Amino acid sequence: MMRIATSLRLLPSLLTLAWRNLWRNHRRTLVMLSAIALGVWAMIFMTAMMRGMIDQMVQNGLATLPGHAQIHHPDFVRDPSVVNRFAEPGGELLAALEQPPVTAWAARLRVPAVVASEYASRGVTLLGVDPAAEAALGSLPGELVAGRALQGPADAGVVLGESLAQRLETAVGRRVVLMSQDPDNDVADRGARVVGIYRGRLEGDEERFAYTGRDSLQALLGVEGEVTEAAMNGPDYRRVVAWLPDIRRAAGASLSVQPWQTLNPFLASMLGLQDGYALVFMLVVFLVLSFGLVNTLVMAVFERTRELGLIQALGMRPGLILLLILMESLWLLLLGLALGNALALATLWPLRDGLDLSAVAAGLEMMAMGTTLYPLLELSDMAMASAVVVGLGLLASLLPAWRASRLAPVVALARD
């Protein structure tokens, strides 16, 4: 206890002494500082870029349809057909969906269907939507390349993906036949005019999803006032588990409410992977740094062997010598961290409006990304980089510090 008290009492003096020792060899300190600052910059900058990329993939993935959470009939995931439908939200559930933290929601009819033109037919997922609600949710197809969008839930027209339209050899103004099964497993079909052609965020989406008005699809299948899916968004897709229990309570036991992580485990795994990747990347950068750091401290100890022997001779306990060397390392690490963080902020700030990656856009689109990358700087990443650098830096400094504390005073004092 007394030794700890002595160490604490001497801490300000040791910090001063360590600070001055640090600047005895300006050049070496500056070189090491630059290396640490660059390492920290790389940790934060690259993690922000990677996180921005993953974030965009997740956001695009969620916007494609899932939203941040969805409500279904409990059997819908196992059998996604119109058999497993439920009444459009009302009462307590509607009240919960209409207030924060829910920022937008949409109820839709989602059924497997066949779209047939006079030349070909394709299996699709037919979505009966309320265009206004879907627009608020951000889940309407990305870009309309021909025709118009759906004008309301009663719109009987159909909007096809560009790729699907090409395969069906159809175009805006032409008629196609929509076929699906009604709840009694009878075929329900009707003709529909192609009113719009969209370009999807992913080519696969263009072939997979066809859109029509929700009311018209309900009428076709004889399920007026019923839907198979209600999707909703909150303020932040990462925090969905915080507010989902309220929706579950409002939905009641007869409905299943699932977050996007359950609906799309691939996207969820991307986020988990990103956290792991960030840590591994930081550890690798630190490993490179640690060689320089340990070398700097070993040199500092070697050059000051006589002086370290002197302060031991004057009565400084070995533990305090160890603390002194660790303080020098701490200064170096904290300065490097401050510089590295400042550098990362300075380089990320100009990119806040996005980095244009259109030159490699084709590759990025395959990864469900847009052509502009928005770096995502998270405080937790800065904290993790700081913890890795300080924590492991001090750990790496223990060896030279321990060696300094074990110097025999008489041998150290005899060193030239």
Place this chain on the structure above:
Amino acid sequence: MSDIRCRELCKTFRQGEERITGLDRVSIDIDSGEFLCLSGPSGSGKTTLLNALGGLDRPDSGSITFGGRRIDCLPRGELADLRLREIGFVFQAYNLVPVLSARENIEFVMQVQGVPAAERHRRSLAILAEVGLEGLADRRPPAMSGGQQQRVAVARAIVSRPRLVLADEPTANLDSHSATRLMALFQTLNREHGVTFVMATHDPRVMAFAARRVSMEDGRIVADRVQEPCAPEPA
């Protein structure tokens, strides 16, 4: 009873294939308040004995008692505490911490001892005045002459009033005038404060100031005599 008792101290060093004898069955008693010098040629064992007395080095065999306590087998931490509280060191090559000012160098030991800041400050300025360096409190060692640095080292050694001051060739790098002033200072501290001084030296000027002169050769004490010391010069 003697303040320091050494019995049958032996110490050998390895130099390549050769074994060199540092101390060969050295026994000596030093009373509190003595002003003693160890003399002898290089390699005679003076510094080795000084290091053993100060707990900087351990003898291979034999015993050292300081104030009735065996110190030759103390752990490193306790030896450090002993040096901190009881012993002041003056080395041949000044050995100041170059990044600390004269005052900070002097305060260093008191700081580790836990002396409050105001008291440290007062005592360091007083001792600097005592060694004639009152105007150099904030100057760092590289900006001071050899003599000034040595006086700072002396001030550091005596500022916390140790029972024993060990000085290894304290005048080796000083001119005649500085050496005489330093010895006069040692003598004053010895007489006025009762501090025990043990000095290893080749320097006849230092030997002349000592009240007891112990001669060493090949790691052994070959003569131990009391003498009439030079009187300090009037200030």
